[in-house]
Amino acid sequence: MKISAIAAFILASATSFAKTYPVTANALSCRSGPGTSYAVKKTYPKGHQVSISCQTSGTSVNGNSIWDKTSDGCYVADYYVKTGVNGYVTSKCGGGSSGGGSSSGSYCKKINSAGVNLIAQWEGFVASPKPDPIGLPTVGYGHLCQKKNCAEVKYKFPLSKTTAKQLLSDDLPKYTKCLAGYLNSKVKLNANQWAALTSWTFNVGCGNVKSSTLVKRLNNGENANTVASQELPKWRMAGGRVMQGLVNRRKAEIKLFKTASSQQAYPKCQ
Known part of the structure; x- marks a missing residue:
């Protein structure tokens, strides 16, 4: 059955507007499964735009265990x-959803002011979008831009520290959601423990958590x-070397984690 010219145009248009992402490796292997032990099906050159149909966990590559299934039906390490x-x-x-979420949905979606201030302190303030140390455009307190010039941000640039805190507050439910999705209901965390782990999640990413x-x-x-x-201090490396800033951040997160709080945050927010 022949496809009509109009249908062909619609199909081509839909394909051209699909969300794609650039490859950063010189030659990225696309494998039959989510891991380095699977057979190589294709190889993408640096700069090639890949369309991701879904994501899953697999072999960890430089601390990132997420693998992307491309429109070609094979898997690439998300790290690249x-x-x-x-x-x-x-x-x-x-x-399933990408971020997880507890079965009850009653965990704290946001974190206390101590946690927000901790994240803000260690992320640093950026008033207008600019590349971070690894070249990704960021703004505010660690917000990674999703569109050109951070067009998705509803606050006017340059940000004030107040609007940057509001942007951070808007971003945090994504990280509390995935954290909640990875913990079972037997885990009990107070507000400070929850805030400290959210700071860690915000820093290392949901896949690593x-x-x-x-x-x-x-x-x-x-x-x-x-x-x-015992575990938080292990997350101190970036680019294959120990970073003093990460060492110090982990110490701050542990201090907050071990600070007593009568307010419960997970699995039920009180």
Whole structure:
């Protein structure tokens, strides 16, 4: 059956407007499955625009365990695709949402002021969009731009520190949602513990949190303060080397985590 000229035009138009992302590796292998042990089906050159149909977890590549299924039906390591975020940008392969979320949906969507201030302190303030140390355009307190010139931001540039805090507050539910989705209902966290882990999630990305030993240990019922004290300091590297800023940030997160609070935040917000 022949496709009509109008239908062909509509199909071509839909394809041309599909969301694509550039490859950052010189030669990126697209494999039959989400891992380095799978057979190579295609190779994409640097700068090639890939269309991502869904994402899933697989072999960790430089700390990023997310793999992208391309429109060609094969998988590439998300580490080598410039999506502009550290976590999922589309739905998970096989169904489900990209961010997770607790079954009850009653966890705290936002975090307390101590957590917001901690994130703001370590992310640093940027009034107008500009590239971060690895070349990704950011603004405010760590907001990664999703559109050209951060057009998705509803606040006027240059941002004030007040509007930057508001933008950060708008961004945080994405990270509390994925964090809640990776923890089981047996884990009990107060407001300070929840804020500290949200800061960590905001920094390392949802994919890394999902595959972390920290989450596994909490889900196994280990003492939360012990787990945080032992696991958070491990997240201190960037670009293959230890970064003092990350060492200091982890110390601040542990301090907040271990600060007593009578307010519960997960699995139920009180």
